[in-house]
Amino acid sequence: MAPKLPPQHPLEHSTATTAGQAHEHDDHHHYGGPGGIKRWLLTTNHKEIGSLYLIFSLSMFFIGGIFALVVRAELFQPGLQLVQPEFFNQMTTMHGLIMVFGAVMPAFVGLANWMIPLQVGAPDMALPRLNNFSFWLLPVAFGLLLSTLFMPGGAPNFGWTFYAPLSTDYGPPSTTFFIFSLHIAGISSILGAINIIATILNMRAPGMRMMDMPLFVWTWLITAFLLIAVMPVLAGVITMMLMDINFGTSFFDAGGGGDPVLFQHLFWFFGHPEVYIMILPAFGIVSAIVPTFARKPLFGYASMVYATASIAILSFLVWVHHMFVVGLPLAAELFFMYTTMLIAVPTGVKVFNWVTTLFRGSITFETPMLFSLAFIVMFTIGGFSGLMLAIVPADFQYHDTYFVVAHFHYVLVPGAIFAIIAGVYYWLPKWTGHYPDERLGRWHFWLSVIGVNLTFFPMHFSGLAGMPRRIPDYALQFADFNMVSSLGGFLFGASQLLFVAVLIKCVRGGEKAPAKAWEGAEDLEWSVPSPAPLHTFETPPDMTSQAPQRH
Amino acid sequence: MSGSYYVPETSKWPALGSAAVGVMMIGLGVVLVHGVGSLIMALGTVAVLAVMWFWFRDVVIESRQGLYDAQMDRSFRWGMGWFIFSEIMFFAAFFGTLYYVRTFALPWLDGEGAKGIATLLWPDFTASWPLMNPPDSSISGPHDIVSPWQLPLVNTLFLVTSSITLTVSHEALKEGLRATARNWLIVTLVLGACFLIVQGVEYYEAYTHYGITLDAGIYGSTFFLLTGFHGFHVTIGVVTLAVMLARILKGHFSRDDHFAFEAGAWYWHFVDVVWIGLFLFVYVF
Ligand code: HEM
Ligand SMILES: [Cu+2]
Numbered sequence: 001m002a003p004k005l006p007p008q009h010p011l012e013h014s015t016a017t018t019a020g021q022a023h024e025h026d027d028h029h030h031y032g033g034p035g036g037i038k039r040w041l042l043t044t045n046h047k048e049i050g051s052l053y054l055i056f057s058l059s060m061f062f063i064g065g066i067f068a069l070v071v072r073a074e075l076f077q078p079g080l081q082l083v084q085p086e087f088f089n090q091m092t093t094m095h096g097l098i099m100v101f102g103a104v105m106p107a108f109v110g111l112a113n114w115m116i117p118l119q120v121g122a123p124d125m126a127l128p129r130l131n132n133f134s135f136w137l138l139p140v141a142f143g144l145l146l147s148t149l150f151m152p153g154g155a156p157n158f159g160w161t162f163y164a165p166l167s168t169d170y171g172p173p174s175t176t177f178f179i180f181s182l183h184i185a186g187i188s189s190i191l192g193a194i195n196i197i198a199t200i201l202n203m204r205a206p207g208m209r210m211m212d213m214p215l216f217v218w219t220w221l222i223t224a225f226l227l228i229a230v231m232p233v234l235a236g237v238i239t240m241m242l243m244d245i246n247f248g249t250s251f252f253d254a255g256g257g258g259d260p261v262l263f264q265h266l267f268w269f270f271g272h273p274e275v276y277i278m279i280l281p282a283f284g285i286v287s288a289i290v291p292t293f294a295r296k297p298l299f300g301y302a303s304m305v306y307a308t309a310s311i312a313i314l315s316f317l318v319w320v321h322h323m324f325v326v327g328l329p330l331a332a333e334l335f336f337m338y339t340t341m342l343i344a345v346p347t348g349v350k351v352f353n354w355v356t357t358l359f360r361g362s363i364t365f366e367t368p369m370l371f372s373l374a375f376i377v378m379f380t381i382g383g384f385s386g387l388m389l390a391i392v393p394a395d396f397q398y399h400d401t402y403f404v405v406a407h408f409h410y411v412l413v414p415g416a417i418f419a420i421i422a423g424v425y426y427w428l429p430k431w432t433g434h435y436p437d438e439r440l441g442r443w444h445f446w447l448s449v450i451g452v453n454l455t456f457f458p459m460h461f462s463g464l465a466g467m468p469r470r471i472p473d474y475a476l477q478f479a480d481f482n483m484v485s486s487l488g489g490f491l492f493g494a495s496q497l498l499f500v501a502v503l504i505k506c507v508r509g510g511e512k513a514p515a516k517a518w519e520g521a522e523d524l525e526w527s528v529p530s531p532a533p534l535h536t537f538e539t540p541p542d543m544t545s546q547a548p549q550r551h
Numbered sequence: 552m553s554g555s556y557y558v559p560e561t562s563k564w565p566a567l568g569s570a571a572v573g574v575m576m577i578g579l580g581v582v583l584v585h586g587v588g589s590l591i592m593a594l595g596t597v598a599v600l601a602v603m604w605f606w607f608r609d610v611v612i613e614s615r616q617g618l619y620d621a622q623m624d625r626s627f628r629w630g631m632g633w634f635i636f637s638e639i640m641f642f643a644a645f646f647g648t649l650y651y652v653r654t655f656a657l658p659w660l661d662g663e664g665a666k667g668i669a670t671l672l673w674p675d676f677t678a679s680w681p682l683m684n685p686p687d688s689s690i691s692g693p694h695d696i697v698s699p700w701q702l703p704l705v706n707t708l709f710l711v712t713s714s715i716t717l718t719v720s721h722e723a724l725k726e727g728l729r730a731t732a733r734n735w736l737i738v739t740l741v742l743g744a745c746f747l748i749v750q751g752v753e754y755y756e757a758y759t760h761y762g763i764t765l766d767a768g769i770y771g772s773t774f775f776l777l778t779g780f781h782g783f784h785v786t787i788g789v790v791t792l793a794v795m796l797a798r799i800l801k802g803h804f805s806r807d808d809h810f811a812f813e814a815g816a817w818y819w820h821f822v823d824v825v826w827i828g829l830f831l832f833v834y835v836f
Contacts, residue, residue: 033561042561124558126626129606133565140573173584180576187572190637198629202622203556228637236644240776246583248766249776251648254672255687257769259656266644329664 041136044128045534046113051431052135053110054424058500060102060142061417065493067095072455072489075482078474088472089157090149096160100278101185102142104412107420108281109134109192112220115427116196118525118532119214121205121541126198134192141184148174148181159470161271164252164263168244175245179238186231193227196220205524205537207544211302214523218305219284222312226277229316230270237266261326268319276315279379279411280308282419283350286372288523289426290354293369294361295520300353307346307353314343324395333392340390344383351380366518367441371422374414374449382410385460400470403463409456413492414449421448421499428506429513433531436506440498447495454488557618564606571598607794611811615803624810631814635821638784642825645780649773649832653680656769660686685768692768695761699834702753706746707830710785713742714823717792721816724799727806733799739819740796743789750782777833781825788822791815 033039043049070091074082083091113131117124125131148155153172156162167175200221204213213221241263243249250256252263283304291298298304320328320336354376363369385407389395398404428436458481463469467478474482516526528536575595581588613619661678662670670676673686683692697703720735757763763771795812798804804812 039561041566042563044559044562123556127630128558129562129565130630132562133568136566136569137572140569144573144577176583177577177580180580184572184576190634194630194633194637197633198626201629202625228633229640232637232641233644236641236648240648243765243772243776249772250685250690250766250769251772251776254656254660256685256690256766256772257657257660257682258652258772259659262648262651262656265651266648269644269647 042132044124044132046117046125046128046131047431047532047534049125049131049135050110050113050115053106053113053138056135056138057103057107057110058503060098060106062496063146064095064098064103065496067091067098069489069493071095072486074472075474076486077483078476078479080473083472085472086154086157089159089470090155092470093156093159093162094145094149097145097156097182098142099412100160100274101182102138102145104278104416104420105189106138108220108223108278109189109196111216111281111285111420111423111427112192112196114431115525116199116217116220117203118430118528118536119217119523120200120203120208121524121537121543122199122203123535123538123540125195126203127195130191131195134188134195137184137188137191141181141188144177144184145181148172148177151177161267162241163267164241164244164260168241168252171245176242179242179245182238183235186235189227190231193224193231196224197228200224205540205543207542211305212543214284215287215298215301215304215308216281216284219280219287219308222308223277223280226273226280226312226315230273230277233266234270234274237263237270240266261323264323264326265319268322269316271322272319273312273315275408275411276311278416280311282375282379282416283308285419285423285426286354286375289368289372289422290357290376291522292426292518292520293366293372294358294363296357296361297522298353299356299359300349303349304353307349310346311343314339314346318343321390321395324392325399337390337392341387344387344390347383351376351383366425367436367438367445368422368426370442370445371418371425374445375418375422378410378414378418378452382407382412382415385410398463400468401463402459402467402469405469406456406459406463409459413456414452418448424503426518427525428503429517429530430525430528430532432506432510433513433529434506434510435513435517436502437510440502440505444495444498444502447498448492451488451492451495455485455492456488458482458484458488555620556622557613557620559609559613562606562609564602564609568599568602568606571595571602575599611798611803614808614811624808627810627814631817635817638821642777642780642828645773645777646828646832649777652769652773657682680770682768682770690766690768691762693757693761693763693770696763696770697753697757697761697834699830702749702756703830703834706749706753707826709742709746709749710823710826713739713746714820716742717816717819721812724804724809724812725806729799733796736792736796736799740789740792743785743792743819746785747782747789750778750785774833777829781822781829784822784825788815788819791818 034042040048040052043052068091070083071088074080074088113125116122151172151174153174155174156167156171156178158166158171162171162178200213200217210218240249240251244251244253244258250258252258252260254260287298287304318336318340320332321340324333324336365373385403389398389404389407425436425441428434462474462478462481462485465478467474467481513530515529517530518526524541525532527541572595575592575598578588578590578592578595582592657678657680658664660670660673660676663678676686677684681693681696683694685692716735717739720732720739723729723731723735757774763774765771765775792815795815798811803809
């Protein structure tokens with residue numbers, strides 16, 4: 001099936017790592033365009049833009065991580081230790097915003113850029129210039145967001161959910177800049193999503209039907225739809241905030257006939273699909289890796305597609321589960337409780353399919369597989385705590401406690417982030433032509449698993465015992481749990497330095513990878529040489545004769 | 552062995568565009584927060600417009616060089632279609648706001664349902680729509696409202712007619728009747744411009760005679776939010792169609808290759824449909 005492409009020299013820069021170094025070693029053999037920094041500014045190439053996204057995401061991951069460590073350091077012991085409560089609030093807020101919009105989302109878009117054209121046999125993204133625009137909006141957006149830390153009154157301090165009137169009447173002056181940075185990031189997401197949908201619908205190799213697409217492509221198609229549907233709602237709600245702050249409107253001011261609860265409805269109508277935006281592509285990555293290392297086709301390919309689609313549809317019907325305690329009619333509480341629980345069904349289908357794929361497979365445990373297996377286990381833990389939160393009377397108790405913090409960190413860190421890391425380990429050979437260092441990878445994996453669980457598992461207990469979230473100080477009985485969480489947090493943070501080490505090593509050299517870097521890998525990306533040349537599939541491969549392996 | 556799908560080698564517009572967007576937004580932020588910096592904002596805005604001009608110019612040139620194949624055409628179609636979908640969702644948030652305020656927020660403030668607790672704050676408040684007397688006495692509501700059967704009705708006629716004239720123009724273009732296409736497009740543009748002028752008059756009256764202002768409570772807020780963003784989109788549509796007129800005059804477009812025109816038409820119809828929603832829910836009901 002492999003279209004015979006001439007082998008080409010490795011392009012050292014087409015990797016997901018360390019911008020600094022890569023620049024010096026540019027290899028201009030096959031590339032006529034401008035060099036140096038200009039090359040990255042002007043590029044229209046999906047691989048280079050993918051790398052830019054991934055590098056950007058990694059830097060944001062560390063910046064957001066440092067903010068989290070400030071929080072954990074403060075919470076190491078009860079009492080006010082290191083920072084003022086005001087600054088503490090800025091740290092929790094910026095941590096959440098940066099991780100959600102700056103780290104997780106761009107990482108998935110970066111992977112989409114790199115892999116979707118390779119997986120569907122396309123020469124590039126459908127709209128290459130727009131693609132570059134989507135990326136370069138991000139540094140602008142997050143430069144602006146970070147600059148609020150140095151503004152009078154400080155950075156946003158109202159939590160990543162920026163509830164009105166905390167953010168409108170009582171927010172710092174920098175809130176206006178925060179709103180604009182989110183506008184810019186939102187435009188970037190919408191344009192990126194449009195590009196991804198157009199690529200998937202229009203750029204598939206001849207003969208590749210929708211139901212032949214790898215699941216990463218499928219999950220991204222649905223994610224892109226979610227993005228286009230809800231990012232504009234976010235843009236709308238922050239625009240209304242902007243007007244309340246600067247132009248005297250009363251959208252979220254009951255005194256003028258508006259309603260702060262309206263803010264929450266609008267925010268969560270965006271916010272809940274948003275959490276699926278951060279997990280659906282992760283499902284796609286795990287659905288690629290598990291079959292590869294179990295050496296079996298994915299169990300239930302079609303049901304995976306339908307489950308993803310049902311999750312996406314349901315995700316528009318559950319947003320009120322974030323607002324159970326705000327004071328709503330009983331009918332609303334019941335309706336949203338049941339719809340929320342319903343989401344567990346398609347999610348369960350997915351977990352079942354992964355486990356069944358493993359069943360009687362000949363499994364090996366390379367680093368990408370380790371992270372994927374950990375994903376399956378720990379994401380499921382997060383799903384279960386989600387189910388607990390879905391029960392209205394129980395949520396009255398759990399809401400705004402550390403139990404919620406435990407829940408969403410289980411689905412986001414060993415969920416979304418582990419899947420991203422797994423994907424990076426899995427596709428690094430394709431990007432760099434070298435295998436990532438297995439030994440370091442294992443260290444990275446085990447330290448991360450231990451760190452994550454030390455950090456977030458005790459939060460279930462402190463939350464159930466009543467510890468509120470977003471508070472710099474706490475009652476003495478929570479001291480032990482918090483100390484463990486903080487130690488775990490620093491362990492997890494430090495182990496990510498190993499990840500950087502692996503990435504740098506892998507770009508520089510290492511065991512050479514063949515085109516098909518993993519024995520059990522089946523998708524189209526493994527038919528092009530490793531490292532993938534700058535331009536691939538300029539003439540699309542013919543897939544008509546290719547019998548799909550999935551069914 | 553390059554394929555037929557056109558992938559431009561490099562382009563400076565995306566990066567310059569992001570920088571321009573950054574300057575514009577920082578300028579606007581500084582104006583709003585510190586009351587200075589309108590020059591930065593103006594520069595940024597001009598830069599954004601300039602980048603759009605040059606970027607679209609590149610696309611037009613490439614298109615006329617025949618670099619785009621049928622697949623590229625489909626990419627543009629998907630792109631434009633999903634972009635309009637995102638715009639629909641943007642307006643959906645605002646229509647949802649209007650619906651929520653009228654159906655839930657105001658009756659609850661008036662003491663209806665289990666949330667009657669709010670009556671403790673403003674016991675004298677009575678819900679009504681349009682809301683002439685906001686709960687808090689420090690916010691003075693409008694004293695009159697815009698009658699739907701005067702200027703808004705005229706504007707409805709303008710926009711609905713313009714959608715028809717635009718379709719006539721499009722059909723003519725498809726038949727190769729360029730002069731007819733041009734004339735009907737001019738009619739469309741005139742109707743669009745009339746709409747904007749009438750809207751301007753209406754805003755003037757709202758502010759000066761009716762007391763409908765941004766800070767007149769939730770009625771003024773939703774009124775200007777919905778009509779304002781709609782008017783902004785009409786402006787974009789008019790500019791787009793004006794560019795299409797210029798291109799027709801320059802001899803661009805052929806019977807079966809004129810997607811830019813079609814995209815502009817899609818956008819115009821979208822703006823028209825949003826207006827119908829506005830007319831019904833902001834003015835009539
Ligand atoms: C079976 C699936 C899930 C269920 C039933 C569920 C349920 C819930 C509920 C009821 C809450 C609100 C808790 C409260 O504030 O009192 C919540 C919060 C949250 N969930 Fe989930 N969830 C699920 C999966 C996910 C996934 C997959 C993600 C993200 C990848 C996620 C991310 C979040 C976040 C970020 C919050 C907290 C937002 C905040 O208040 O800051 N959840 N979840
Ligand atoms: Cu949710």
